Amino acid sequence: MRKVYTRPRLLKRVPFHYCPGCGHSVVHRVMTELIDEMNLGDRIIGIPPPGCSVFAYHYFDVDMAESAHGRGAAVATGIKRAFPEAIVFTYQGDGDLAAIGTAETIHAANRGERITAIFINNAVYGMTGGQMAPTTLSDQVTTTTPYGRDTKIEGYPIRMSEIVALIRGAVYIERTAVNSPANIRKTKKAIRKAFQAQIDDLGFSLVEILSPCPTNWRMTPLESWQWIDKVMTKEFPLGVIKDITGKNDAD
Amino acid sequence: MSGNSTIGEAAIRAGCQCYFGYPITPQNELTEYMAAHLGRKKGCSFIQAESEIAAINMVYGASLVGARAMTSSSSPGISLKQEGISYLAACELPAVIVNMSRGGPGLGSISASQSDYFQATRGGGHGDYRTIVLAPSSGQELADLTHRAFDLADKYQIPVIILGDGMLGQMMEPVEFKHEAPEELPIRGNALRGAKGRPSRIIKTFTSKPTELEEINWSLFRRYQLIRKEETAFETFLVEDAKLIVVAFGIAARIAKGAIKNARTNGMRVGMLRPVTLWPFPSEKVKELAKRTRHFLVFEMNMGQMIEDVQLALEGKGEVSFYGRPGGVIPTPSEVLRVVSRLYHQKGLESGK
Amino acid sequence: MLIKTIFAGFGGQGVMSMGLNLAQAAMLEGKNVTYLPSYGAEVRGGTANCTVAVSDEEIASPVASSPDFIIAMNQPSLVRFQNQIQSGGVLFINSSLIEAEISRGDIDIVRVPANSIAEKLGSPRSANMVMMGAFTKKSNIVSVSSVIEGLKSALKDKQKLIAINEKALMAGYDLL
Ligand SMILES: Cc1ncc(C[n+]2csc(CCOP(=O)(O)OP(=O)(O)O)c2C)c(N)n1
Numbered sequence: 139m140r141k142v143y144t145r146p147r148l149l150k151r152v153p154f155h156y157c158p159g160c161g162h163s164v165v166h167r168v169m170t171e172l173i174d175e176m177n178l179g180d181r182i183i184g185i186p187p188p189g190c191s192v193f194a195y196h197y198f199d200v201d202m203a204e205s206a207h208g209r210g211a212a213v214a215t216g217i218k219r220a221f222p223e224a225i226v227f228t229y230q231g232d233g234d235l236a237a238i239g240t241a242e243t244i245h246a247a248n249r250g251e252r253i254t255a256i257f258i259n260n261a262v263y264g265m266t267g268g269q270m271a272p273t274t275l276s277d278q279v280t281t282t283t284p285y286g287r288d289t290k291i292e293g294y295p296i297r298m299s300e301i302v303a304l305i306r307g308a309v310y311i312e313r314t315a316v317n318s319p320a321n322i323r324k325t326k327k328a329i330r331k332a333f334q335a336q337i338d339d340l341g342f343s344l345v346e347i348l349s350p351c352p353t354n355w356r357m358t359p360l361e362s363w364q365w366i367d368k369v370m371t372k373e374f375p376l377g378v379i380k381d382i383t384g385k386n387d388a389d
Numbered sequence: 390m391s392g393n394s395t396i397g398e399a400a401i402r403a404g405c406q407c408y409f410g411y412p413i414t415p416q417n418e419l420t421e422y423m424a425a426h427l428g429r430k431k432g433c434s435f436i437q438a439e440s441e442i443a444a445i446n447m448v449y450g451a452s453l454v455g456a457r458a459m460t461s462s463s464s465p466g467i468s469l470k471q472e473g474i475s476y477l478a479a480c481e482l483p484a485v486i487v488n489m490s491r492g493g494p495g496l497g498s499i500s501a502s503q504s505d506y507f508q509a510t511r512g513g514g515h516g517d518y519r520t521i522v523l524a525p526s527s528g529q530e531l532a533d534l535t536h537r538a539f540d541l542a543d544k545y546q547i548p549v550i551i552l553g554d555g556m557l558g559q560m561m562e563p564v565e566f567k568h569e570a571p572e573e574l575p576i577r578g579n580a581l582r583g584a585k586g587r588p589s590r591i592i593k594t595f596t597s598k599p600t601e602l603e604e605i606n607w608s609l610f611r612r613y614q615l616i617r618k619e620e621t622a623f624e625t626f627l628v629e630d631a632k633l634i635v636v637a638f639g640i641a642a643r644i645a646k647g648a649i650k651n652a653r654t655n656g657m658r659v660g661m662l663r664p665v666t667l668w669p670f671p672s673e674k675v676k677e678l679a680k681r682t683r684h685f686l687v688f689e690m691n692m693g694q695m696i697e698d699v700q701l702a703l704e705g706k707g708e709v710s711f712y713g714r715p716g717g718v719i720p721t722p723s724e725v726l727r728v729v730s731r732l733y734h735q736k737g738l739e740s741g742k
Numbered sequence: 743m744l745i746k747t748i749f750a751g752f753g754g755q756g757v758m759s760m761g762l763n764l765a766q767a768a769m770l771e772g773k774n775v776t777y778l779p780s781y782g783a784e785v786r787g788g789t790a791n792c793t794v795a796v797s798d799e800e801i802a803s804p805v806a807s808s809p810d811f812i813i814a815m816n817q818p819s820l821v822r823f824q825n826q827i828q829s830g831g832v833l834f835i836n837s838s839l840i841e842a843e844i845s846r847g848d849i850d851i852v853r854v855p856a857n858s859i860a861e862k863l864g865s866p867r868s869a870n871m872v873m874m875g876a877f878t879k880k881s882n883i884v885s886v887s888s889v890i891e892g893l894k895s896a897l898k899d900k901q902k903l904i905a906i907n908e909k910a911l912m913a914g915y916d917l918l
Pocket residue numbers: 188189190191206207230231232233234235258260262263264265266271411412413414441465466469496
């Protein structure tokens with residue numbers, strides 16, 4: 139019999155603490171698979187700041203270090219500057235990357251740091267209990283927008299990838315989702331390209347991943363997959379947002 | 390009502406007009422309470438800021454124009470606010486800052502802890518300043534001290550810190566609110582409201598003349614002396630005949646009280662001093678108690694921070710022991726009782742009169 | 743008198759509202775009470791619990807390291823809490839969802855098929871109230887009428903919900 143599905147070698151044998159249907163688990167799986175395939179396991183360093191994924195180091199069997207909230211890009215910069223052989227990624231939530239860490243992210247991108255940001259956009263602050271994130275959609279109800287996000291008061295959902303794309307040091311930016319097998323495959327491919335840009339010493343790369351948070355969206359896992367399709371992608375369209383790596387799509 | 394919501398309700402009833410915060414466990418219920426109850430209130434404003442640094446600076450702005458303003462966070466976020474608190478102190482601006490603290494250092498744990506005592510009572514940020522620090526130990530006190538915090542902040546034009554912890558924030562207890570929200574508060578006389586009908590006004594800290602800054606420091610210091618004299622608050626429990634006095638604050642004091650009651654039924658003469666203001670610290674009271682009682686046990690949920698204030702107050706005139714659990718571990722009353730009994734016997738306190 | 747109870751189960755099983763219900767009832771009876779929910783990352787992965795302390799005197803610590811009563815609504819809660827319960831304490835098990843044998847002989851065990859009773863009553867979501875009824879009777883911390891009063895104030899004027907919950911509560915209460 140042919141084995142079609144196996145546990146990625148770099149995914150530790152411990153049960154996830156994530157809620158059922160959470161996108162973090164899927165991205166972890168995809169990334170550990172990819173890191174192994176690209177043979178990066180022994181020189182990759184991951185930085186998961188606070189967020190539901192702060193414990194990512196329990197699952198990734200690679201070197202990882204925690205950073206303060208929002209400071210991932212700065213910490214990754216330090217690592218990369220001191221140890222350029224490393225492949226460095228941050229694994230940040232939308233609160234982390236697009237609110238408290240906006241400055242760090244923008245300036246790391248502007249310096250063209252050879253690091254990769256994995257940006258999990260679930261439109262809420264998951265870990266702290268479902269408060270408004272900068273990416274929360276208009277009218278979306280969260281625990282700090284109990285009447286729905288009113289753009290006149292709370293501003294608009296921020297399109298961080300598009301903003302970072304304007305920065306010259308950023309070389310590869312793509313938005314994907316993990317709400318269907320096809321989209322999950324695309325996510326893997328996008329992260330591969332982002333890592334490749336770093337390996338090729340080209341500049342800053344970022345992959346934004348629309349990721350379900352059934353718990354705080356108060357939906358079933360299936361409903362949350364559909365919500366990404368029907369609602370979230372209207373605000374955050376999927377696709378390559380910037381690619382100046384000069385590499386053509388291999389397939 | 391959870392402790393966090395209690396603070397929110399008490400703040401609104403104290404006339405708090407502006408709340409700016411950033412999510413962090415274990416104080417989120419407070420931010421959420423303000424989003425639901427202050428956000429749509431006339432003349433009031435709620436913002437979920439992009440960071441704690443932003444939040445405290447928003448408070449600074451609101452205070453500049455005379456509003457009663459508050460922010461809240463937990464330990465890592467309070468570290469970020471220190472710069473802003475220093476500016477508030479320097480500009481003599483009132484503000485209320487809530488720290489529902491958690492285990493540290495670093496990201497630490499979200500469990501209740503008292504490891505921010507030093508940070509809270511020594512100013513916390515850069516420069517030569519103090520803030521009033523209130524340490525509630527029950528749901529009712531969360532309500533009462535929140536109200537007091539706004540009044541003290543206005544009275545002395547100073548930032549006031551409410552130092553709670555994760556457990557106080559999460560716990561629900563019956564609470565009675567003693568005030569109704571005021572219709573309208575008078576605008577503070579020195580607020581920036583535009584120079585209509587008066588000369589323009591500057592609020593700033595920077596100066597090129599050291600002597601000018603020295604004068605500011607002196608004037609702050611004189612006010613701090615006044616606060617020391619007028620506002621020091623504490624609770625004593627069974628200290629009159631005590632041979633051993635436990636000194637504890639906040640949630641730890643509550644746990645200690647349970648242990649002391651049991652110690653009393655076992656015939657041990659143990660009492661308690663609970664500072665309600667951590668700054669100003671009730672040093673005079675410690676000194677006075679030391680005239681009758683020689684032995685003090687400082688009990689904290691950290692590695693020993695308030696103990697330094699007790700030792701300073703005693704000036705070597707008593708014997709101080711320490712028991713602490715850091716990291717967010719919550720000691721039980723029976724654990725504290727064991728410590729108390731051991732110490733009581735070690736020091737031979739059961740013998741004699 | 744100081745009595746501590748831990749309610750534990752899946753998120754969505756209503757364990758937090760059981761705890762609140764007891765706290766509310768105790769408050770109505772003029773007792774001292776604290777309610778401490780589990781929170782933060784602890785709640786991820788779908789389990790929830792809360793601790794209620796009821797006493798005639800001031801409550802020193804709201805934490806229960808060796809509770810008098812534990813209500814386990816699902817298997818993981820049983821595994822997590824069964825060793826904490828005080829010798830002589832009572833363990834309430836939702837036998838609709840828990841099959842495991844209990845290894846301790848020094849505690850009283852009350853098995854309540856909460857889900858199947860609730861289903862029979864036509865309101866599968868009120869399994870927590872069935873358990874609450876059994877707990878109220880056996881624990882004798884508060885009277886069943888206070889629990890009902892508490893329910894009414896929590897559910898405000900949702901008459902239909904109150905009726906359903908009350909029926910489930912009494913079904914559990916009459917079980918023992
Ligand atoms: C200085 C500081 N402020 C606040 C927090 C609390 N905190 C932890 S994670 C988080 C945000 C989580 O949201 P996001 O980054 O979107 O990640 P998610 O959990 O949704 O994956 C916050 C505010 C903190 N750890 N440090």
